[in-house]
Amino acid sequence: MAFSLPALPYAFDALEPHIDAQTMQIHHDKHHQAYVDNLNKALAGSDGENKTLEELMANMSAYPAAVRNNGGGHFNHTLFWDILGTAAPQPTGDLATAINETFGSVDALKEKMSTAGATRFGSGWAWLLVNDGKLIVSSTPNQDNPLMDIAEVKGTPILGIDVWEHAYYLKYQNRRPDYLKEIWNVINWEAVSARYKAAR
Ligand code: MN3
Secondary structure, eight states, X not given: OOOOOOOOSSOTTTTTTTSOHHXXXXXXXXXXXXXXXXXXXXXXXXXXXXXXXXXXXXXXXXXXXHHHHHHHXXXXXXXXXXXXXXXXXXXXXXXXXXHHHHHSSHHHHHHHHHHHHHTSOSSEEEEEEEETTEEEEEEEETTOOTTSTTOSSOSEEEEEEEOSGGGTHHHHTTOHHXXXXXGGGGBOHHHHHHHHHHHO
């Protein structure tokens, strides 16, 4: 069973002006599609073809680099499209309580995640994850994520920020910190909450 590219759940220009339509179109239709295609190629004829994405992540040390890079790419971008949006601009309920208890405030969490993203050398991701019921901020290189058995900080990711240049370069060029400030305007906290509930 081959993996396939999920449709973007909103229009390419839905996140304007914070993330521009052209970036979204290339990011989804070209970059994410390539991760899906290359994952299917890398798994063809192997037992990995019958695994779920989550099963692949949990046993990633047993697979070649092409599965790690493209399987991670497929998982990470699927999560990324889901947690972006403008419908729920603030965390509420249990998630808001947990953020305040863990980090002091929502602003403090944003600051910590933005720093994690800004200080990740080269390409990678900043994460908010749940481990044993607790919220943790981390970052990973390339297309790694906290679900992988090879991750330094493991857990279930509930919010991920792509800090590859392809995520922001057309609009922000080299200004990754500006992108990391703006992206908080387009986080769909309802989707993050749903992932938090499922992960606890
Ligand atoms: Mn990307």
